[in-house]
Amino acid sequence: MKKTIALILLLAITFSCNEDMDDNTTLSASVNFKFTHDWNDTLINSSNLETETVTNANGEVINMVRFRYLTSKFKLTNTAGDTYSFEGFKFTDLAEEESYNFTPDINGIPSGTYTLSFIWGFNEEDNIDGAYPILNSASWNWPEMLGGGYHFLQFDGMYNVDTPNPSPFNFHNGTARVTDGLFEQNFATIVLDTPIIITNEATIEVKMNIAELFTNPNTWDLNVLDTPLMPNYDAQKMMQENILSVFTIGEITQ
Template sequence: MKKTFILLLSTFLIFASCAEDNDDNLVANANVNFTFSHTWDNTIINNNNLTTETVVNANGESINITRLRYLVSRLQLTNTAGETYSFDGYKFTDLEAPDTYNFTPINNTIPTGTYTLKFVWGFNEEDNIDGAYLDLNSASWNWPTMLGGGYHFLQFDGMYNVDTSPSPFNFHNGTARVDTDNFEQNFAIIELETPIVITNNTTINVNMNIAEFFRNPNTWDLNVLDTPLMPNYTAQKMMQENVLSVFSITNVTQ
């Protein structure tokens, strides 16, 4: 009888040990949300001061912003094992509307771990379908058919040389027209290498430094390139280059 009891006790301990080991190997899941903040270098830009703040670009022009709207899509997080988790949808942001600063994907549950963030500036060729998105159509976000169709990536409007002789600028980015009936996709892949450690439900803050649109790698001279820029192939490609340094990870909360 004693032998039977000892055998049963040993079997129970083995199963309990195995169960404990399995629990230790389980990977927890976390929900991920995104917020986008906006600065001009060290100055916060939001709906409270968007149209009143005077800033100076790298070329020395004093600027007042009247409108800033942009779109990003195909956000994805890749962990240290090379596993990628993609989030459906796109994010349209209007700095006049604070409720558009946040983005909660529908499929936002991923395993905990260390990740880096990547997303598309604007729409890639597959997604940039003329007239396909009702909410963007109603926001007057369409890119002219004669310039390649699809949608804007950025509408950034304002006045420059406001301290001397104010003049308007329209810094709009989208498909690049090479010549009549010849267009070039102009989206950019934004890859942020800052490690994002996710241990629990997490909010990732991505900051847009608006000043970078005008300085890196191309120092922008608004006295030469102010408007119209949408049909200007060279200007569109310069915008594509400059947007690569605009975004950064500034905060992760959980």
């Protein structure tokens, strides 16, 4: 079932061109996106997600159990300021390698130099409670009492695993509850300034360094902030700040 969900979600990404683009523009290139994940220099994928032992910036030794996240509204912007938008969302589960990458169904852009941006989670317009059956079936909903909509991240594991008394953590990110009945949007806009030169059929590697979630600008102390974090406003805003340094552009192949 998981694999089926992942494949359907990849197909859910649709492509649309900015309305300001000239209709006569030659769409001579195409793009594929390849997501890779690591903990600093250690590759993390489905084969070692639950077995790799890593250490965060605060010195806690960690074993990961689950890592799933949501991204949406991918955009490529060229040097002239023209934008090509990939509408929809991408749900990634590190336990399912089929969910790492996608090729948009409608796929054509002019050759040129681009930068990539996307939304971490959903923005306010898209983060509608119960609106996406595929995410509902993946148990991805964010509790209504915490603002509704959907998770942006589920990161679960154990920390202090090098001691006799390891403890669980649930690093879950979504809408931030200010007080009962008052909520704050908590998505982040990821802007990657590395130039991407596209001349033909290009594969763009997007690298995610999971360790950065615990590093920059907030060094995360799991002994203080482990669980529950979903109703913790300060923890949610710290996560939003840390996510900005997680993604980078990797290899471009074509």
